[in-house]
Amino acid sequence: MIIRRVLLIVFCFSNLFTKGQNDIQISSDFPGGNIVFNKISVDTVWLKPDLSFTKGDWFYWYFKISGISGKNIIFKFDQNNVFAKYGPAYSINNDFTWKWYGENRIANNSFSFSFSEQDTIAFFSVAFPYTEKNLNDFLGNLKNKKLLKSDTLCFSPENRVIEKIIIPSLNAEPKHKVLITARHHACEMMANYVLEGIIESILNDVNLTSLRNQVEFMIIPFIDKDGVENGEQGKNRIPRDHNRDYDGKSIHNSTAAIRKLIPDWSENKLKIALDIHCPTLNGRYNENIYNVGQSTYEIGKNQIIFSKFLEKNSIGELKLFHENYLPFGENWNTDKNYSQGMSFSRWASSLEGISIATTIEFPYSNVSGIMVTKDNSRVFGKTIAYSINDYFVEILKQ
Numbered sequence: 105m106i107i108r109r110v111l112l113i114v115f116c117f118s119n120l121f122t123k124g125q126n127d128i129q130i131s132s133d134f135p136g137g138n139i140v141f142n143k144i145s146v147d148t149v150w151l152k153p154d155l156s157f158t159k160g161d162w163f164y165w166y167f168k169i170s171g172i173s174g175k176n177i178i179f180k181f182d183q184n185n186v187f188a189k190y191g192p193a194y195s196i197n198n199d200f201t202w203k204w205y206g207e208n209r210i211a212n213n214s215f216s217f218s219f220s221e222q223d224t225i226a227f228f229s230v231a232f233p234y235t236e237k238n239l240n241d242f243l244g245n246l247k248n249k250k251l252l253k254s255d256t257l258c259f260s261p262e263n264r265v266i267e268k269i270i271i272p273s274l275n276a277e278p279k280h281k282v283l284i285t286a287r288h289h290a291c292e293m294m295a296n297y298v299l300e301g302i303i304e305s306i307l308n309d310v311n312l313t314s315l316r317n318q319v320e321f322m323i324i325p326f327i328d329k330d331g332v333e334n335g336e337q338g339k340n341r342i343p344r345d346h347n348r349d350y351d352g353k354s355i356h357n358s359t360a361a362i363r364k365l366i367p368d369w370s371e372n373k374l375k376i377a378l379d380i381h382c383p384t385l386n387g388r389y390n391e392n393i394y395n396v397g398q399s400t401y402e403i404g405k406n407q408i409i410f411s412k413f414l415e416k417n418s419i420g421e422l423k424l425f426h427e428n429y430l431p432f433g434e435n436w437n438t439d440k441n442y443s444q445g446m447s448f449s450r451w452a453s454s455l456e457g458i459s460i461a462t463t464i465e466f467p468y469s470n471v472s473g474i475m476v477t478k479d480n481s482r483v484f485g486k487t488i489a490y491s492i493n494d495y496f497v498e499i500l501k502q
């Protein structure tokens with residue numbers, strides 16, 4: 105496993121006297137790293153996503169390159185459809201700010217990048233990576249973090265903590281409960297920036313005082329924790345996708361733990377279960393934010409109400425338009441898509457007392473023509489928090 109991930113290729117440019125700092129080195133041996141390095145020739149490197157444990161193609165990749173000072177390097181991918189609208193995301197010299205390289209930078213699955221003399225190291229990825237370190241940094245700096253309890257859902261097969269964050273109601277007894285999950289598919293990193301916005305709003309937004317008073321939240325930020333840290337795709341995982349592991353005997357620790365814990369934790373107070381995903385890279389259902397409709401009539405009806413609240417509360421740059429709601433039975437959202445097993449939201453929709461169980465698809469790079477950033481993703485998290493509040497106030501008459 106470790107050996108497979110350490111893809112370190114050293115190439116000396118034609119100068120035999122070149123010292124180590126001028127060698128190009130590409131690696132993925134860090135949290136979230138993923139790349140297969142195929143070959144290098146002068147100033148061109150050939151790469152592709154590491155599809156280990158994945159059925160079919162997927163597009164997550166994230167690598168580090170050094171030995172770049174003053175060079176113009178061409179990156180060629182030996183796989184189609186591995187870039188979103190605004191090209192690759194990158195971070196230079198460990199600044200970890202992450203930017204999109206820009207539109208129209210990709211030709212024939214490749215891009216070139218000119219590094220300055222000062223550049224020594226760069227990270228490139230399909231979008232803005234998010235691993236446990238990002239979560240810890242976020243929680244460390246969070247205002248009013250004392251109102252939140254970091255706990256453990258269970259341990260992963262590789263013995264990592266799978267976090268369970270509880271935001272208790274300020275009232276001694278919560279009236280309602282809400283469950284929010286992300287990273288059933290390890291690669292879907294942008295979901296976590298939205299989650300940050302939700303948490304921040306619940307804890308600190310003055311308009312959400314009554315929500316804070318009455319509702320307890322449970323948030324599970326990394327369902328496939330090993331996949332996130334190991335840099336795996338997670339989507340269409342072999343032998344079973346985490347988001348198809350909610351019927352029969354669950355094979356994953358986190359899904360088994362959720363199925364055991366949630367009915368007890370709920371005490372019939374769980375009203376809303378949200379699962380945040382990212383779709384694929386291009387096209388209508390990949391470049392708009394939308395809810396994925398459930399097959400159950402009652403839940404579907406409530407999802408539509410929630411989707412309209414999301415549109416109304418889309419106060420930031422990234423907006424959800426209800427016209428993009430995907431009813432059950434349309435496009436990819438049919439029974440055929442769930443033939444491998446039950447999804448989280450379908451499972452959650454069967455829980456006693458639940459009112460909404462929904463999947464929210466949040467794009468990697470482009471939302472209805474607007475570039476996705478960390479900040480505007482967080483603002484969309486606020487949109488979700490406000491919509492949860494509206495649902496309790498206007499529909500459940502909290």
Ligand SMILES: [Zn+2]
Nearest residue numbers: 289292381382
């Ligand atoms: Zn997903």
